[in-house]
Amino acid sequence: MKNRLKVLRAERDWSQADLADKLQVSRQTINALETGKYDPSLPLAFRIARLFEQPIEAIFQDEA
Amino acid sequence: MSDAVKPTWPRWALFFAGAAALSAIPFGLAFSHALKGAAMLVAMGVWFVAYMAYVFVGSSRLKAGRIGPAMRRYRRRLAGAMLAYCVALMGSLALLRGGALTGPLLWIVAAAPAIPILGVLVVMGLYLKEEPDEFERAVHVEAMLWGLGVVLALTTVWGFLSNAQVVPAPPLFLVFPLFCLAWGVSQPLIRRRYQ
Numbered sequence: 001m002k003n004r005l006k007v008l009r010a011e012r013d014w015s016q017a018d019l020a021d022k023l024q025v026s027r028q029t030i031n032a033l034e035t036g037k038y039d040p041s042l043p044l045a046f047r048i049a050r051l052f053e054q055p056i057e058a059i060f061q062d063e064a
Numbered sequence: 065m066s067d068a069v070k071p072t073w074p075r076w077a078l079f080f081a082g083a084a085a086l087s088a089i090p091f092g093l094a095f096s097h098a099l100k101g102a103a104m105l106v107a108m109g110v111w112f113v114a115y116m117a118y119v120f121v122g123s124s125r126l127k128a129g130r131i132g133p134a135m136r137r138y139r140r141r142l143a144g145a146m147l148a149y150c151v152a153l154m155g156s157l158a159l160l161r162g163g164a165l166t167g168p169l170l171w172i173v174a175a176a177p178a179i180p181i182l183g184v185l186v187v188m189g190l191y192l193k194e195e196p197d198e199f200e201r202a203v204h205v206e207a208m209l210w211g212l213g214v215v216l217a218l219t220t221v222w223g224f225l226s227n228a229q230v231v232p233a234p235p236l237f238l239v240f241p242l243f244c245l246a247w248g249v250s251q252p253l254i255r256r257r258y259q
Contacts, residue, residue, distance in 0.1 A: 026130065029199035032258035041198050 002061045006034045008052050023047055072126065079122045086115050105154055112150045116143065132200075138191035145187055149180035181240055199258075206254050211247035215239055 009019050016034070020027040023044070032038035039060075040048065049056045089111055093099055099107050120143055124131060131139070156176045159165060165173055188208075195201045222234045 025197050026132065026200060028130075028255065028258075029197055032199050035259060037258045038199055038202070044198060 001039045002036050002063060003033065004059050004061075005030070005048070008054075008059065009034075022051055075126055079126060082122070083115075083119065086111075086118060102158075105158060109150060109154050113147070116146050116150075132195070132197065134191060134194040134196060135200075137194065138187060141187040141190070142184065145180045145183040148183065149177060152180055153177040178237075184240075203251060203254050203258075207247045207251045210250035210254070211243040211245075214246035215243045218242065 005019075009016070014022075016027050016030045020030045023030070025044070029038070033040060045056050045060065049059060052059060090108060093104065093107060093111075120139065124139070156173050159173045160170075192201060192204060195204070219234055219239060222231065225231045226233045
């Protein structure tokens with residue numbers, strides 16, 4: 001699933017490690033999310049949305 | 065800040081080469097007949113502990129900073145189970161060597177090395193339960209399925225071959241190490257797909 005994580009992270013000047021710390025996941029997880037190859041669970045998607053203060057559908061785009 | 069990851073594969077390759085060299089030692093000892101009886105048993109015990117230490121220390125240095133608390137607990141429990149396995153295996157072999165055991169005691173002593181291995185299964189289950197990172201969990205579950213697939217494929221083919229008496233019966237105690245090997249090897253390949 002496509003997402004804007006990389007852009008949102010760059011806007012805040014956070015590294016992958018910074019974002020990983022804030023979400024309490026591993027840096028590898030952030031990497032897998034950003035490539036769009038791993039879709040987060042609903043709880044993690046909500047944590048991401050809360051962190052960036054945006055609705056989930058503004059961060060993740062479903063291509064259908 | 066840079067997100068670039070330094071290539072770690074040369075260090076991993078060196079680590080696996082070292083592990084392969086250490087793995088050759090018991091075969092060398094067995095085929096050279098340099099040690100016999102109790103001396104061989106003690107040498108194998110020392111080798112096993114040294115091998116475990118190499119694997120645990122080596123992998124923790126290679127994974128520096130990427131080992132979370134759940135993984136650390138898993139590694140500690142695994143080390144404990146493997147040490148228990150070493151003690152149980154050596155004790156069991158020493159007692160069986162005498163050939164004096166019979167009845168239920170023989171059964172218990174013969175099966176004793178399997179108990180810590182069953183413990184390893186529990187340790188693996190606990191890790192999956194305790195790992196807070198869902199991506200890590202997903203990678204491990206997928207790697208376990210690959211391990212299971214490899215074991216089922218190989219033992220099924222081997223089983224039919226041995227039914228036809230083309231090859232001897234499969235040594236079933238090796239099924240678990242085979243599962244662990246396939247699980248370990250598939251992990252970096254699975255991770256690569258997500259990069």
